[in-house]
Amino acid sequence: MAKVTFNEELCKGCGLCTTVCPKKIVIMSNDKINSKGYHPATITEMDKCIGCAFCATICPDVVITVEK
Ligand code: SF4
Numbered sequence: 001m002a003k004v005t006f007n008e009e010l011c012k013g014c015g016l017c018t019t020v021c022p023k024k025i026v027i028m029s030n031d032k033i034n035s036k037g038y039h040p041a042t043i044t045e046m047d048k049c050i051g052c053a054f055c056a057t058i059c060p061d062v063v064i065t066v067e068k
């Protein structure tokens with residue numbers, strides 16, 4: 001199973017990563033806020049991730065790491 005991690009402090013909440021996930025499991029977390037004042041991206045059902053790394057590729061701020 002792939003593992004996706006987010007460096008939440010670097011996230012600027014642009015939401016780009018949520019638009020490219022084929023499994024629609026990347027979402028903006030409404031209940032968290034980072035020190036820059038943004039709601040960071042997070043993942044809901046890690047077991048559905050196929051490790052395509054589209055989310056990591058599109059992120060302009062290198063927040064996301066995908067490990068297979
Ligand atoms: S690696 Fe692919 S399937 Fe997994 S969260 Fe990122 S975009 Fe979605």
Ligand code: SF4
Nearest residue numbers: 011012014015017059
């Ligand atoms: S693309 Fe990067 S900066 Fe934008 S919401 Fe996703 S993780 Fe945050």
